[in-house]
Amino acid sequence: MLSYVIDTSDVKVFVQRMALESDAATILFFIEARYHIQEIMVEVVEQLGGWAEGFPPDYQAHLIEQIVLNPPIVESPDNLVVDLNLLGTYEHYSMGFHRHAIGSDNQRIELPYTGQDLKYEESVRTEAFEDKVVGTFLYNDTIDDRVNMWRSMGVAPEWWVLQNGSPDEPYVEPTPLEELISSRLQERLTPIYNDAMQEAVNRADQGWGTTASGGKRHALRSPTSKGRFIKRS
Amino acid sequence: MPKSKYIERRSLRNGLSAYLTAQGWTGINYEEGFLKDEAIVVPCVSVHFMPSNFKALQMGRDNSNSIKRVVQIDCYMESEPRADAISETIADFIEMTTVSIKGQDNIEIGVLTSETETISWQTLAPILNKPKIIRWRAIVRATLNAYYYD
Numbered sequence: 398m399l400s401y402v403i404d405t406s407d408v409k410v411f412v413q414r415m416a417l418e419s420d421a422a423t424i425l426f427f428i429e430a431r432y433h434i435q436e437i438m439v440e441v442v443e444q445l446g447g448w449a450e451g452f453p454p455d456y457q458a459h460l461i462e463q464i465v466l467n468p469p470i471v472e473s474p475d476n477l478v479v480d481l482n483l484l485g486t487y488e489h490y491s492m493g494f495h496r497h498a499i500g501s502d503n504q505r506i507e508l509p510y511t512g513q514d515l516k517y518e519e520s521v522r523t524e525a526f527e528d529k530v531v532g533t534f535l536y537n538d539t540i541d542d543r544v545n546m547w548r549s550m551g552v553a554p555e556w557w558v559l560q561n562g563s564p565d566e567p568y569v570e571p572t573p574l575e576e577l578i579s580s581r582l583q584e585r586l587t588p589i590y591n592d593a594m595q596e597a598v599n600r601a602d603q604g605w606g607t608t609a610s611g612g613k614r615h616a617l618r619s620p621t622s623k624g625r626f627i628k629r630s
Numbered sequence: 631m632p633k634s635k636y637i638e639r640r641s642l643r644n645g646l647s648a649y650l651t652a653q654g655w656t657g658i659n660y661e662e663g664f665l666k667d668e669a670i671v672v673p674c675v676s677v678h679f680m681p682s683n684f685k686a687l688q689m690g691r692d693n694s695n696s697i698k699r700v701v702q703i704d705c706y707m708e709s710e711p712r713a714d715a716i717s718e719t720i721a722d723f724i725e726m727t728t729v730s731i732k733g734q735d736n737i738e739i740g741v742l743t744s745e746t747e748t749i750s751w752q753t754l755a756p757i758l759n760k761p762k763i764i765r766w767r768a769i770v771r772a773t774l775n776a777y778y779y780d
Contacts, residue, residue: 487754494757523667561702561769562678564667571664573680573700576773 414601422597435468437581449572456555459544463553485554493543508546635679643677645729674706697776705768717751717768740778748773
């Protein structure tokens with residue numbers, strides 16, 4: 398009877414080393430990726446140029462500030478997710494509506510707006526807003542008030558209006574914000590990830606690296622006693 | 631025939647209006663571009679192609695005659711169920727339908743297809759609790775590929 402013996406021990410050692418090396422490489426990659434994500438998001442918002450016509454500069458500045466302070470990244474052991482909703486939601490955005498409009502109780506609305514009934518119908522309010530507010534210092538005050546409110550809440554829902562546009566004042570054309578961020582991230586991070594993984598393969602292949610190899614770097618082994626573990630107190 | 635997002639936009643609008651009509655959506659105002667408040671007459675569906683730079687248009691291009699387009703379809707409806715329903719119907723249309731790109735002489739010069747995983751939609755409530763002009767906005771967004779015949 399003829400039989401073949403295939404020795405897979407080398408492969409097993411390599412696979413074990415590779416698992417450890419790829420874990421280490423992933424951690425290092427995530428640290429680097431966070432930096433690039435933050436930088437790319439700031440670049441995209443800074444370089445809007447003629448896009449997002451009507452997007453107020455104060456909204457833009459505050460959005461950048463929030464991205465730098467608190468980048469919208471969720472990290473788990475296996476992946477890194479950019480979730481723009483962490484910057485703020487449409488509900489946060491709508492809290493900036495109707496500053497100083499008259500409520501059904503004849504009191505002026507102050508921000509945050511939380512859904513109170515208003516005294517006048519939309520067409521009357523829109524006309525009054527465009528006649529008396531747009532183009533005056535009151536308009537800038539309104540924008541300032543909104544931004545200050547969002548800043549105090551620790552959110553920047555301006556991204557939402559940039560992404561989806563607004564048919565109301567300030568009228569903003571929608572912009573492919575998510576698409577731009579994701580395509581630029583892919584462009585920049587894919588080669589960095591590939592390099593990191595190739596490096597992990599090389600290290601696993603060579604048998605040296607950041608992880609224990611052959612037990613020589615095992616922290617629990619005493620350098621003076623052979624084959625015995627140190628008794629820990 | 632030059633490639634043009636305006637031709638694609640018109641083709642998508644025509645395809646969408648035919649599909650929605652066949653699905654029983656009648657009396658809808660179809661528009662193109664992003665509308666300002668005063669231009670919106672409910673119920674309204676507006677097809678908008680995102681502004682894009684040359685680099686963005688080149689993403690994913692591999693020397694073939696294809697271009698990536700990001701489109702947004704805004705639906706302004708009278709109630710939340712109608713906004714929800716029409717946005718889901720539009721999402722189905724984008725996912726399942728290949729739209730013919732027709733030039734000025736009505737000859738097919740290419741097709742628009744979608745990238746399924748990029749299709750998203752959401753419905754926004756009116757700003758007020760008891761608005762006198764009821765307008766729910768649903769936003770459908772997707773990345774399409776425009777393939778032109780040689």
